[in-house]
Amino acid sequence: MKIMPNRMDRGFYQYQKEFEDKALEVLRSGWYVLGKEVSLFEEEFASYVGTKYCVGLASGLDALWIAFKLLHIGAGDEVLVQGNTYIASVMGITMNGATPVFIEPDEHYGMDPEKIEQAITDKTKAVLVTHLYGMASRMDEISVICKKYNLKLVEDCAQSHGACFDGKMTGSFGDIGCFSFYPSKNLGAFGDAGAITTNDPDIDRACRTFRNYGSQKRYYNEIVGANSRLDELQAALLRVRLTHMNELTEEKRKIADRYSKELNNPKIKLPKVIKGATCVWHQYVITCEERERLINYLNEKEIGTIIHYPIPPHLQECYKYLGHKEGDYPITEKLAKTVLSIPMYNGMTEDEQNYVIDAINAFK
Numbered sequence: 001m002k003i004m005p006n007r008m009d010r011g012f013y014q015y016q017k018e019f020e021d022k023a024l025e026v027l028r029s030g031w032y033v034l035g036k037e038v039s040l041f042e043e044e045f046a047s048y049v050g051t052k053y054c055v056g057l058a059s060g061l062d063a064l065w066i067a068f069k070l071l072h073i074g075a076g077d078e079v080l081v082q083g084n085t086y087i088a089s090v091m092g093i094t095m096n097g098a099t100p101v102f103i104e105p106d107e108h109y110g111m112d113p114e115k116i117e118q119a120i121t122d123k124t125k126a127v128l129v130t131h132l133y134g135m136a137s138r139m140d141e142i143s144v145i146c147k148k149y150n151l152k153l154v155e156d157c158a159q160s161h162g163a164c165f166d167g168k169m170t171g172s173f174g175d176i177g178c179f180s181f182y183p184s185k186n187l188g189a190f191g192d193a194g195a196i197t198t199n200d201p202d203i204d205r206a207c208r209t210f211r212n213y214g215s216q217k218r219y220y221n222e223i224v225g226a227n228s229r230l231d232e233l234q235a236a237l238l239r240v241r242l243t244h245m246n247e248l249t250e251e252k253r254k255i256a257d258r259y260s261k262e263l264n265n266p267k268i269k270l271p272k273v274i275k276g277a278t279c280v281w282h283q284y285v286i287t288c289e290e291r292e293r294l295i296n297y298l299n300e301k302e303i304g305t306i307i308h309y310p311i312p313p314h315l316q317e318c319y320k321y322l323g324h325k326e327g328d329y330p331i332t333e334k335l336a337k338t339v340l341s342i343p344m345y346n347g348m349t350e351d352e353q354n355y356v357i358d359a360i361n362a363f364k
Contacts, residue, residue: 001355003343005304008183010347011241011248012190018240019190026236034212034229037236042195044242045179048162050172051197053204056230057211060158060180060194064092066228067176067196068126070206071152073098077125079154082111083312083332085130089156090313092178093128100322102314104331108274109133109285109339113141117149126152131160131170133308133341134186134252134282138274139165139173146174154178157197159282161187162249166276171197181238186252186280187245189234248346249280255348256281262357267294283308286360287338294340294363301359306341 012019026037038056046054057063073079075097081089083102093100101119106112109132116127127146129137146153153174157163160170161179171177181193198204209216214225241248256279260270269287273279285308288294295305312332314324326333343356 001352002302003304003352003356004345005306005341005343006184007345007347008188010345011188014347015240015244019237022236022240023233026233029232032232035232037232037239038230041230041235041239041242044239045195046197048169048242048245049177049197050169051177052199053201054195054197055204055207055211056235057194057196057207058228058230059192060178060182061088061091062211062226062228063178063180063194063196064088064128064154064156065095066207066210066226067154067178068092068096068098070203070210071126071154071175073125073152076123078121078123079126079128080111080116080119080124080151081128082130082132083314083329084109084309084335085132085156085313086158086309087313087316087318088158088180089128089130090319092156094319098125099123100313100319102324102329102332104329105132105335106138108135108272108277109335110135110137110274111142113138113145116142116145120149120151124149124151126154128154128156129174130156130158131163133271133285134159134163134280135271135274136160136163136165136170136277136279138277139168139170140276143173158182158185160280161185162245162278163280164278165274172199175200176203181234186249186282187238187241189238191234193230193234193238195230251346252281252344253279255344255353256284258353259284259342259357263360265361265363267363268360281344283341284344285339285341287335288340289338291338291340297363298342298359301355303356303359304343308339308341310336312336 158180177197214223
C-alpha cells in the first residue's frame with residue numbers, strides 16, 4: 001500500500017459535481033475578477049469566522065504583508081513572532097522593513113505567552129501569532145498581554161480554518177486575521193488564494209483599496225497599491241468547500257482521534273490539544289529523536305511524511321542579516337530536528353489509517 005502525506009485529489013472527488021457545476025457557472029458568466037462570487041465568499045467567510053469583514057486576496061503571504069502595511073508597521077519597528085513558524089509569517093514582517101523578534105514555542109508548538117513580555121521593548125509594535133498545524137494558540141493570555149502593552153495583534157490562520165479558543169474562532173481575536181487558502185489547507189482553493197478578516201471598518205476599506213491598485217473607483221487611484229485580488233473562480237470553489245467545512249473538519253478529527261488513541265510507540269511523542277482550544281488537524285505532527293531512521297523506515301513501507309519545518313526562520317539564509325546563530329532558540333531548533341507530519345487528509349480510508357498506525361507502532 002502506497003500512502004502519500006497528503007491527497008488533495010480526494011477532497012475534490014468528495015464533492016466533484018458541485019465543484020464542476022460551480023466552475024462552469026463562473027466560466028459561463030463572463031465575469032472573472034471582483035464579481036459576485038468574491039463578494040459572497042467574503043460575506044460567508046466573515047460570518048463563519050465571526051468577524052464583520054473579510055477581504056479576499058491573492059495569497060496568504062499577501063494577507064500577511066498587507067496586514068502589517070495597513071497597520072503602518074515598518075522600518076524601526078519590532079514584531080514578536082514564534083520561532084518555529086513557516087517562513088511566510090516572518091516574510092510578512094520583513095517585507096515591510098520591520099524586524100522579527102522570535103519567541104520560543106510551548107509544548108503545543110504555539111507561541112509561549114510566558115516568554116512574550118521579556119521580549120517586549122520600546123520598539124515592539126505588534127505580536128504575530130501562528131495557529132500552527134491547526135491548533136488554536138493560547139489566545140486568552142496573548143490577548144491580555146497585547147492590551148496591557150498596547151500592541152497590535154495579528155493572527156496567522158493559514159493552518160487553522162475553524163479552530164477555536166474558548167469557543168471563539170481563530171481570525172477573530174486580533175486586529176487582523178490572515179488566511180491562506182492554498183490547496184493543501186483545510187479550506188483549500190484550487191490554486192493560490194488568501195484573505196484577511198477584521199472588525200475594523202477602516203482596515204476593511206483600506207485593504208479593499210490597496211488590493212486593487214490603490215483604487216476604489218476604476219482608474220482613480222488614491223494610493224500606490226498592489227494587485228492582490230481573490231479571483232472569481234477560486235472564490236466560487238471556496239464557497240462550495242465552505243458549505244462542507246464542518247463535515248470535513250469532523251472527518252479529520254476522527255482520523256486524529258484514532259492516531260492519538262492507537263499510536264503507541266515509546267519512541268514517538270504525540271501532539272497534545274491545549275486546554276480550552278480546538279484543533280482542526282491541518283497536520284498531525286509527531287516528534288521522534290530518531291527522525292531520519294523513522295522516515296527511512298516509513299519510506300520503505302511507502303508511507304510518505306513531511307517535515308514542517310527542517311530549518312527555522314532565524315537560521316534561513318535569507319535572514320542571515322538578523323545575526324542569529326545556531327543555539328539562539330534551542331526549543332525551536334530541537335523541534336526542527338524532531339517534528340514529523342504523518343499522513344492526514346480528507347478521504348483517507350480506514351485501511352490506510354490502519355496501515356499507518358500499524359507501521360508506526362512496529363517501528364523499533
